Amino acid sequence: MSNTLKVGLIGCGNVVNYGHRPALTTLPDVELVALADITPARRAIGADWFNLDDGQLYADYRDLLAIDEIEAVVIAVPQKFRPPIVLDAFAAGKHVLSEKPISNVPAVADQLARAAAEADLKMAMVHNYHFLPEYRQIKQLLAAGAIGDIRVATLHFLGVIDYPGAAEYQADWRHTMAAGGGVLMDMIHAVYLAEWLVGAEAQQVMAFVDAPEYAQRGPVIEDLALLQVAFPSAYAVIHMGWGEGVGGADISGSEGQIRMRYKQYQSGGFNQPIELYSIDSDWQRTDHAIANLEEHLDNTARSFIELWADFRDAIRHDREPIAPAAAGARALQIVLGAYASAVTGRVVSLPLDEASPVYRKGIDGMVDLKAWAESKTKAAGLFGLRE
Ligand SMILES: NC(=O)c1ccc[n+]([C@@H]2O[C@H](COP(=O)([O-])OP(=O)(O)OC[C@H]3O[C@@H](n4cnc5c(N)ncnc54)[C@H](O)[C@@H]3O)[C@@H](O)[C@H]2O)c1
Structure with a gap:
């Protein structure tokens, strides 16, 4: 065989264009043999990218899942539509690489993780920022003890670019609550990076979530999220916004600090990291050349190539991928816990209570919470909340 x-x-x-395409056209031992998309124009674009003929293109993903020789599928449709496709893939015996976020609903995320385990199949998340050179190097510095024990990881993502979806499909799907859009849900990367850098699971989250950029333009969708996350012996601060704002990372440890910045202070995933240094407990600064640094789009492409190599090897060696379904489920709970905190004005414990409306319904459960009268989230009319 x-x-x-x-x-x-x-x-x-x-995301296929700048992420999965470079991986699927360069990685050894991985071959794309079929493509499904509901939009004819996107099927034609994909046929061109991957050199596929008509017989390899499908309008209905279920026809693709029926192909015996396919061992694994990558599912890169918007999150709202993904969970039933993931379940059908497991029923058809395929391993799954899923785009993020895993789902819009924590109960569904847990269901997907269980379904993977029961079918004895891999479910890996596209948490590709693990492979961006700047975060990988910060992780290595932490592991080498460069700043002692991590105390507070501050991740700035206030200059996130609000890219529309494919014009041939529905360009504005990120701006619809029903599709699960919004800056934090879309850019879940910062949340799993925080957990990865700290090296522990989050216990509590508190947040402000607002819509200052889009409130005037509508439809109203969350575009600013300021979070504080508690871990057993460290904290993370995550600032995320669509629009203009600072990007980078500042990490405080028991014996020093790490600072990383992008070109023009922009945000991760959208620009070139240009500065990484650590300061030790004697206030001595060490500059670190970022290893394997290329142009920003090449860094992104490479992060997907390495992610795909990890997925391939997880299947071949029957081990867990770097970000299994459980990591996707935890990241989603931090995001929805932050939303719940912004609505109620309270700190939210993690994991979420399985009886809570937020666990069972995701964003749709926010209207069932007791909203804080002065909640900025409520005042903005987010998540179906009205004054
Ligand atoms: N990992 C990352 O860095 C990253 C970056 C961008 C997007 N994403 C994620 O990838 C997903 C897609 O985002 P995008 O920006 O590529 O969106 P997009 O709008 O550009 O593409 C979505 C595609 O899915 C197709 N589609 C929709 N429903 C379908 C169905 N039932 N069956 C088959 N095809 C279907 C559409 O026709 C379209 O081609 C989202 O979940 C998003 O969060 C991840």
């Missing part, structure tokens, strides 16, 4: 991993792609939008 050939060792090549034959894969199918479901959903051929923008």
